[in-house]
Amino acid sequence: MQKKIFTDVNSNMKILPVNNYKSYSHQNTFKSQIYTVSFPAVTGNDCKSQIAFKGNFLTEIKDFKNFIKSMNYAYSLYRASKNMEKPFILREYCMEPLEGLQYGIKVFKGLSMKDIQYLSENLHVIAVKRGCNNMCGYCYADAKPSNIEMSFEDFSSITEGFKTLRKRMFGLDLFGKNIPVDDPVYKTTELFYDADCMNIILKDKKGKMYDFTELSAKVYNDMGRKTVFDTSGWFHKNQILQKRAEEYAEYFSKPENMNQLAAFNLSFNPFNISYIASVKARRAGDIQKAEKLRDRFTTNMANALFTFTPLFKYPEFQVMARSFPASTKNANEFNTNATLELIMETISKVSSMYQKDLNGARKYVNSQRDIDTFVEILINEKIGKISTALNSAGRMREFLKEFNIKADLQNHEKIVKPMIDDLQENGRYHKFLALRLIDTDGRIYHMNYAKFIPTEIKLNLKNKDIKPPKLANLVENYTITKETINKPEVWIIE
Numbered sequence: 001m002q003k004k005i006f007t008d009v010n011s012n013m014k015i016l017p018v019n020n021y022k023s024y025s026h027q028n029t030f031k032s033q034i035y036t037v038s039f040p041a042v043t044g045n046d047c048k049s050q051i052a053f054k055g056n057f058l059t060e061i062k063d064f065k066n067f068i069k070s071m072n073y074a075y076s077l078y079r080a081s082k083n084m085e086k087p088f089i090l091r092e093y094c095m096e097p098l099e100g101l102q103y104g105i106k107v108f109k110g111l112s113m114k115d116i117q118y119l120s121e122n123l124h125v126i127a128v129k130r131g132c133n134n135m136c137g138y139c140y141a142d143a144k145p146s147n148i149e150m151s152f153e154d155f156s157s158i159t160e161g162f163k164t165l166r167k168r169m170f171g172l173d174l175f176g177k178n179i180p181v182d183d184p185v186y187k188t189t190e191l192f193y194d195a196d197c198m199n200i201i202l203k204d205k206k207g208k209m210y211d212f213t214e215l216s217a218k219v220y221n222d223m224g225r226k227t228v229f230d231t232s233g234w235f236h237k238n239q240i241l242q243k244r245a246e247e248y249a250e251y252f253s254k255p256e257n258m259n260q261l262a263a264f265n266l267s268f269n270p271f272n273i274s275y276i277a278s279v280k281a282r283r284a285g286d287i288q289k290a291e292k293l294r295d296r297f298t299t300n301m302a303n304a305l306f307t308f309t310p311l312f313k314y315p316e317f318q319v320m321a322r323s324f325p326a327s328t329k330n331a332n333e334f335n336t337n338a339t340l341e342l343i344m345e346t347i348s349k350v351s352s353m354y355q356k357d358l359n360g361a362r363k364y365v366n367s368q369r370d371i372d373t374f375v376e377i378l379i380n381e382k383i384g385k386i387s388t389a390l391n392s393a394g395r396m397r398e399f400l401k402e403f404n405i406k407a408d409l410q411n412h413e414k415i416v417k418p419m420i421d422d423l424q425e426n427g428r429y430h431k432f433l434a435l436r437l438i439d440t441d442g443r444i445y446h447m448n449y450a451k452f453i454p455t456e457i458k459l460n461l462k463n464k465d466i467k468p469p470k471l472a473n474l475v476e477n478y479t480i481t482k483e484t485i486n487k488p489e490v491w492i493i494e
Contacts, residue, residue, distance in 0.1 A: 066100030070113075071168060073097040078170035087178035090117055091429065094489055101168050107161035107442075109460040114486045116165070118428040119444045119457055121176040122186050123225075124435035128155055128202060128215065129195040130468040134232050137271035138322075140449060142394040142472035143194035150440050152204040154461040155215065158438065159222035161459075166224065175225060181433060188262040189225040191215055193437060194472070198231045198241055211244065213251045220260040227260065232267040235296075236303035245307045253310035261316050266304055268383065269322040270334045270342060271399070272297050279333045298342060302349035305378065306357075309364045312377050319383040322390060329406035336386045343383055351375055393450045393473045412450035412473070419446075419453065420478050427487045440468040446480055455480040 081088040095114045102108045108116055131146020132139075166174060177187045191200055191212070202210045216227045229248070234241040252258045270276075278293035311317040323339040324331040332338065354371040357363050365371050390396065392409035400407060422430045423446070437445040437452070442459035445452045453475045 063103050067103050070098050070100035074169050089178050105161045105164050107157040107459050115457050118485045119436050120174040122435045123189050125190050125193050125437040127193045127439050128191050129200045130440050132195050135273045137276050137399045138396045140391040140394040141194035146469050148468045151463050152202040152210050159218045163222040190228045196231050197229045216260050226262040228263045230265045233300045233304040236300050249308050249310050258314050264317045265320045267320045270339050298345045301346045305350050306353045321386045325388045331405045427484045441466045456482045
């Protein structure tokens with residue numbers, strides 16, 4: 001493996017040790033040695049970092065020296081980044097001089113800095129909860145009901161571990177957000193893979209509950225990453241979820257809170273379980289049941305839109321409408337024409353809800369003009385486009401078979417071998433800029449939504465008994481080893 005050595009812009013192509021940290025203090029405790037290091041002010045305040053070691057005294061001294069060296073190198077990177085013409089991208093620099101920077105961060109125990117750089121780059125998902133009750137017919141994640149979730153303590157250990165490491169890196173980017181890729185998924189860290197955000201609630205060991213607003217705030221404040229809220233709606237008579245949705249609408253209606261999100265998505269598609277059941281009932285000749293189920297779907301969607309009215313003013317709020325193209329064979333109930341009819345029915349119901357609000361509580365509207373404005377925003381900005389970009393992964397395959405739909409969707413099997421060949425040759429410098437997922441048990445996966453490749457890397461979480469559901473679309477004949485990720489670097493001066 002060849003990679004160029006980091007060259008400080010003023011160092012004649014050598015790494016300059018900083019060696020000008022202000023001070024370090026040592027405090028003896030019964031269980032550990034605690035060291036505090038203060039580096040020069042870089043953002044108006046001194047950058048202080050505390051590190052604790054346990055065990056053999058000589059080992060502690062060695063680890064502390066490595067820590068000091070790694071902080072020097074991190075500061076050199078920070079200083080040089082100020083004079084760079086292009087954005088700083090961590091993967092372009094040697095990681096070996098940074099070894100030691102992670103010591104004392106419990107969640108990274110047992111991981112090298114190369115491991116950490118690899119798992120951090122394009123970290124797109126921290127799957128705090130696994131499983132979903134919605135059972136949408138096209139679900140790429142093949143999500144099934146499950147109550148497997150992280151403890152709040154484990155979630156906090158992840159976000160705060162990154163917070164500490166970011167501080168030791170003087171705020172330099174760990175996550176690859178500067179990689180020149182336009183797709184916003186490379187710049188966000190979501191809290192779900194196969195879960196609906198309406199159902200993401202974590203508990204701590206005392207039983208206290210933390211909802212999505214609190215979790216998204218930690219991702220933003222600790223990691224400097226925006227996240228995404230995504231839901232397929234909820235049954236409008238579910239009082240618990242309705243109250244929660246209203247609280248979310250109020251919270252994210254404030255600009256400083258919406259700024260924590262890259263997107264707030266409401267999924268609208270004919271693959272909803274109620275609508276699919278309606279189609280089946282109609283085909284079986286039970287028209288009354290079919291109409292009842294169709295009405296349930298459009299009423300739930302109308303209620304969700306009404307509830308999220310305070311968010312219409314933000315471009316981050318979008319209705320994600322998806323279906324098959326109109327020309328797809330045997331997909332008449334699931335194509336763009338059918339979806340457009342469902343949208344029109346839903347908007348009509350939303351309009352009626354606004355009219356009732358105007359004549360009653362006036363929670364969202366105070367005039368007919370308000371109603372007209374909200375409906376126009378829905379039609380022109382939020383729900384006016386139906387995407388036909390469907391993924392063949394997950395439950396979609398069975399859906400196509402069940403309804404004998406002839407659709408030419410992407411064959412994701414073809415991309416597996418090139419990805420594996422690339423990983424075997426290039427390790428963490430792989431050319432395919434895939435994403436990372438941290439599963440509920442702390443295990444790291446290489447992902448592109450269509451396929452997941454397991455790795456040997458696992459975060460050190462306290463709850464080691466969690467056994468999350470098997471990821472859909474998992475590559476089972478290959479694992480990315482630590483040896484692959486930690487290939488020795490040959491430093492070349494260019």
